[in-house]
Amino acid sequence: MLDPKLLRTELNDVAVRLGTKNFDLDIRQFESLDAKRKSAQVAVEELQAERNKRSKVIGQAKAKGQDVEPLLAEVADLGDRLDAAKSQFDVVSEQFQSLLLSIPNIPDERVPAGKSETDNIEIRQRGTPREFNFTALDHVDLGEHGNAMDFEVAAKITGSRFVTLHGELAQLHRALTQFMLDLHVNEHGYQEVYVPYIVNAESLQGTGQLPKFGEDLFKLEGDKDYYLIPTAEVPVTNLLRDAIVSEEQLPLKFVCHTPCFRSEAGSYGRDTRGMIRQHQFEKVELVQLLRAQDSHAAHEALTHHAEVVLQKLDLPYRLVNLCGGDLGFASAMTYDLEVWLPGQAAYREISSCSNFLDFQARRMQARWRNNATGKPELLHSLNGSGVAVGRALIAVMENYQQQGGSIAVPAVLQPYMGGKTLLFSDS
């Protein structure tokens, strides 16, 4: 959520900057709603003030044993007037609030203009895509060859966009997770957390998935508004919802491994082959919450932490700065890490590192207390995948494949694989 005060005072500027995100802010609508809200609120508060004053007088009169009947007569219609004013205010206030919740975050100045991912700007590239002296397979063929990846049986068990992994490949998947967690905990100073995979609507509103993007979520049946998490960002960032932490506790750095569930509504026909785009996948997520003045540097650091994963796995990748049109709703600036997939001969997103500034914190009322002023201030929140486990698995398979369909184990993963150096060697 944007600061309502900013919207009031710099509405035109904000509208222009939101334009780079392909968002059309209706200036007239905002102004008229805000004006309505203002008069309705003032009306309610004035009536409340009067009621408080009168009631106080009645109380005092009664204490002195005076006759309060005439005083009661004076306030006879006050209640009705107040109710009327209140119901009017409630309507306007709700409209105003939902408008505020539907406005995306303002892009940072460094966000390039552009409409789609083709306009993203490449910042740097690391590693060189390997030259194969044989025909490189994609992960689907490799997985089939090793009898280790099965989309058909997953479709039987559940439906499309699910997969089962077997034997050494399932083990490699787990090894990747363990490796990433250990890296971020031991070398990057994150605290590992375990969180619910089911969250309520308030949490999703806090991070920005609701109210606008409910169709991307799996909602549970039942009398409660429960959803499967689309990312660990939701439960982890909401650890701080309605909280005020002391300055000494900052920065907060959490790493969290969870499954993620996404309906992928609107992506019919995209990435239908393989496990690039699944309804269920695993991710190791990095989340930071800290002071406003530290968030730019933290964004760079967090992105680097994700990069280290790819560097240690020796996977070729590139870093791109997302253009306005490709930027997420809550993000002010996002770096994507794209890993090289020989099977597609393309770089594909494997991590997305975003700075939300105080956008999520304002929705969540997540704050810290400034020692210098003694006052609470909104936290800045950031997160990034460190990295997506399913896609990392694909990347390792395709980049480390050997002639004949076996797969070498990256050196850093070997300790997690019982020293194994080659998978599918006997198939």
Add this chain to the structure above:
RNA sequence: GGAGAGAUGGCUGAGUGGUCGAAAGCGCUCCCCUGCUAAGGGAGUAUAGGUUGAUAGCCUAUCCAGGGUUCGAAUCCCUGUCUCUCCGCCA
């Protein structure tokens, strides 16, 4: 699933339908006193919103949440949520 108890400010913990945003204690901040890491005295110490040039005032809201009764609710009524205890079941 059954039975019961509870939810008050950073913490502990009072609270009557009326001047309670809320006693007291602790903690914290500032000041005073004190020749020393003791003790004492005083003042202050929530959050959000509105209004405003203003972090000055003023107004409003908030004692788990949402409704209700009332001129007036932390206090009475209803519903829900959460926590705790006991029983049952269970990974």
